[in-house]
Amino acid sequence: MHHRTVFYISDGTAITAETLGHSLLTQFEDLQLRQRRVPFVDTVEKAEKVVAEVAAAAAADGQAPIVFNTIVNEELSAIIHGCNGKVLDLFGIFLKPLEQALGMRHTPSKGKAHSMHDAVNYEHRIAATNYALSHDDGVRTSFSEAEVILVGVSRSGKTPTCLYMALNFGVRAANYPLTDDDLEDTRLPEFLRKYRNKLYGLTIDPERLMQIRENRRPGSKYASLAQCRFEVAAAEAMLQREKVPMINATHASIEEIASRILNDLGIQKQLF
């Protein structure tokens, strides 16, 4: 086991640094990491404080920390590069090849990636989040403004998926729970039929569904394996028959589910 401290350092939110670092570190096995996010490093004092923290971690670990740096300001970035960790610098490594590719020089400006440089986009995602909240769990059955309508049995993961698509992609995502009443029919509930090109099914293994429901309502019929099996089988059969695309959420992350849905429905919204 390798004991290491990893720093994610930025003059903005540090979200890019951490995303980059996580992706790269997944390619290494048996790492035992202590991770430290340090956002908003925008003064000499803060940069020097981080350098001292890196030194302390190096001493404690007996190994050089890994430092993912996305500070744009050259003076502050130089201070970070003076630390006794191994510094991997997003802008330092990528800007030159990108300048060549674009045939132009860059204009340094800090922390733009996750800042509100685009107020229209900001309002768009807040509106999408409000939409998801007010069109959750079949609360409203007019889905004419929805871009995506998730259908699935209760507790299959529809709400978090809708909220994720709204907050991170600005997508207006509604959801509708298939109830026992709906599942007695072999066809889609009638009012959903007119939205066919926006529908996406979320399914889940009955055993997993049982666990989730058991946490909510222990010992209930709702949480019984028999009921979960019946609902999942009926919902999957209905969605297959109606040719609604479907993803099994049991072994997928929210990001995978959301990306898959947007890709399959051809929705090209920008990630925030």
Next chain:
Amino acid sequence: MHHRTVFYISDGTAITAETLGHSLLTQFEDLQLRQRRVPFVDTVEKAEKVVAEVAAAAAADGQAPIVFNTIVNEELSAIIHGCNGKVLDLFGIFLKPLEQALGMRHTPSKGKAHSMHDAVNYEHRIAATNYALSHDDGVRTSFSEAEVILVGVSRSGKTPTCLYMALNFGVRAANYPLTDDDLEDTRLPEFLRKYRNKLYGLTIDPERLMQIRENRRPGSKYASLAQCRFEVAAAEAMLQREKVPMINATHASIEEIASRILNDLGIQKQLF
């Protein structure tokens, strides 16, 4: 204006590729970009289809597209590198220096960054999202399990911020709206006082608040500038007096607000 097409290509969700690309491209001004996310490129056929799309974009733009590639598989990645765009490769550029820093070789495995390789984390963020939903807008006033409690006037942005912290960081975030009744007092509502170390204030410019409320309830007293000014001034005075840290959401993104809050409260949760 530079007209360019940018591709974000991955064998996973493409979230890392897009995050990286956005950050880098913010450093260039006056770019006019058409952005195309291509996730789940995990077969030779799909890789060849992307290469054809890049060629079509190159022909349409009269300029080479920029291609951010995070495909791990070497065979598929080589196909992407054969396209006629300018390929910037996350793993190609960063893995070598990271191997040197860690003193070990990497073990290629695709799409791990946003996949469910950690089911415990997954359940944690779903639980956090359910927590945020059930502790929204002062619905429950027992906040003993909260890690963060946002306080602020109605429509200052508390709900989206809580949901973002829950979904993206797995933080249990509750929120409480300061009402007229609360604001008649100069002190914090009594039941909030015992949670003092978890409290964070969200404020907003009265003019902006008026716009938001006007969209909700046009012509109401609630949406009037006088009412917005009164509430914001009273809330800010209360929070300052009670030494509750505070951020103005008017010109900040959700990411900035969330990162600032977690940083100020010393909450070191991993970004998903």
